[in-house]
Every structure is written in C-alpha cells, then in structure tokens.
Amino acid sequence: MTILVTGGAGYIGAHVVRLLLEKGESVVVVDDLSTGQAGRIGNATLVELDVAGPQARETLAATLREHSVEAVIHFAARKQVGESVQRPAYYYQQNVNGFVNVVGAMEDAGVDRLVFSSSAATYGMPSVSVVEEKLHAEPINPYGETKLVGEWLGRAASRAWGLRFVALRYFNVAGAGWDDLGDPAVLNLVPMVLDRIARGESPRLFGDDYPTPDGTCVRDYIHVLDLAKAHIAALGYLGGDERPFDVFNVGTGEGSSVREVIDGLARVSGLTIDPVVEPRRAGDPPVLVGSPERINTVMGWRGEAGLDEILESAWSAWQAGPRRIDV
C-alpha cells in the first residue's frame, strides 16, 4: 500500500514514516521542510511543497494519482500556541487552507482514507481533569481553533462524499523512538529544560501555585513512538467496514506534574536540576489529561511507555545530538 504523509519530515511524522517503511509500505512525504528535515525520512519519496500554497491542491491531486496513494496522514501544520495568538491569520492560512487543499485533492483523486493530527488544544480549559471525546470542545487559542475546524471539515467531507476520517487528539508528546529522531525544536517542556541546561542556565518552571497536588501544572505525556503506533492502528481501522468519521484522544489517562517531569529528568540523566519558579504562563490549564478508553476499545491501542521511559528516550536522543550535556 502507498501512503502519503504530509509533514513526514517533522518530529512526529518522521516516526510514523519510519514505522511504515519498517512494515514494508511505500511512503510519499509532502513537506515544505520549514521545520522538517529531509534526512529523517529514509528512502521515502520526498515532494517539496507548501500544502497551503497556490496550486497545492492540483499538485497534491497529481501526486496522489501518480503514486496510486490509498491513504493520507496529515501532519503538516504550524503548532506554536503563542505564535498563533500573535498571528491568527497566518495560522488559519497555513493550517486551515493547507488542510482544505489536502481534503480537496483527495476528493479530486478519489482517495478516501485520512488520519488527521488534531490536538488536546481543542479542549481549551476543560472543567474536568480527565477529558473524554464527548466533552464540548472549546479551544482558547487560534492554534486549537484550526484543529477543531479541521475536524469539522473531515466530518463534512465524510458526509458529503464518503471520506473515511480519523482525527487523533494528541496530548503532550515527548521522547524519541530512535536517537536520531528526537524533537529538534525547543518548544516544549522537556527540550526547553535540556536547552537551558545546555546553555548553563536554570530551567524555568511556570507557576507553582496551581490547584494541583504540588502546585505545578499536570499534563498527560505520551511517548512519540506510542503515538506513532496509534497512526498505524488508525490506518488499519480506516481499512475496515464503513466508519465515516471519528475523533480519538491519544493520551494515557495518567497525569504528571511539571515538577515530576523535571525530577524525573534529573533521575534518568544524573543531572542536578534546580528550576527557577516564574509566574504562570498565560493560557495554561492547570490539568489536562486525556481518557484513552475510546481508542483502546475501538482500535486496541494503548500507550505503553511510562514517564521514565519517555524521559530516558528524550535524554538519550539529546545526548546523541549536537548539544551534548556533560553530567
């Protein structure tokens, strides 16, 4: 089977591409290499393209036809929450227009299986601590809005022309499945802590006065390799009987606080880590943990790695990279 992966040169996409290649599938990656790296996709075919650019729908449709693609996994998107607040039109242009082109091209080329990268950011500030998919989604930033709009387009296309669509709402992704596929962007807690240490600076902890057991925010950390396996499960699910539209959390149901993550990183690395406590960061919900029950029941998927395993893999990949930290 041939699978087209947009954003396949990125952090999560490259893990999925590697799993697919290991399974013997053919993979076509469409990526503009803005944050992705061509060296991460092995011998997959690379088509360099901005999926939100002019003529992208036509180019995508031609690519789908040329390679007889049967399924698409769509990762290509901008993902910085803070930037999305500053530049909403850019985020809608990139994430919404890009996805419109992908769905339009699939309709044009008659390709009907699609897995979409959604986000726990669709939930906004939930009133419950463990969220289920049936909860009303109310994003609080443009990034989360673009993901919810994507889910709506998937639902509408499934009704209109039979698109088989699965949206996966990822919780906090971390770690590395292979040492050469660590998260290269320093935008989330684990790489941000390691980046500060590599610079000889103290890591920052944004707020220790939340209504949580240790006062720091609680998140649901999912190993990027477990997350990648959820995409393989989703492809299998879409190949089955008629299942037009579905949304799943990809979390573990277990929360870890920022302090627990920092202490865990100290434990697995042997580093002494003393974070400086700074004021709360705007827009951070105190607790965001995803119930994995639906995806487990429907697809049999479950996240296997615990926090220590996630952190060990992140540390190992960091040490294999260009900014090794002396312990």
Ligand SMILES: NC(=O)c1ccc[n+]([C@@H]2O[C@H](COP(=O)([O-])OP(=O)(O)OC[C@H]3O[C@@H](n4cnc5c(N)ncnc54)[C@H](O)[C@@H]3O)[C@@H](O)[C@H]2O)c1
């Ligand atoms: N990393 C997370 O914690 C997280 C959480 C929830 C959802 N997501 C979503 O998962 C997806 C992948 O995230 P990631 O962490 O691997 O990010 P990433 O930045 O490493 O990967 C994104 C990839 O898409 C490419 N890309 C971006 N815009 C493009 C465009 N307009 N045209 C073509 N290629 C484009 C980039 O070059 C890159 O290779 C994104 O949709 C993101 O919103 C990520």
Ligand SMILES: O=c1ccn([C@@H]2O[C@H](COP(=O)(O)OP(=O)(O)O[C@H]3O[C@H](CO)[C@H](O)[C@H](O)[C@H]3O)[C@@H](O)[C@H]2O)c(=O)[nH]1
């Ligand atoms: O240097 C840092 C970096 C982060 N944090 C804290 O660590 C927690 C996790 O922060 P991240 O930035 O790693 O992740 P978020 O939970 O803010 O958001 C991430 O997960 C979301 C889904 O839960 C979205 O998908 C989003 O795109 C993705 O960045 C937050 O409480 C944050 O305040 C710190 O204390 N210090």
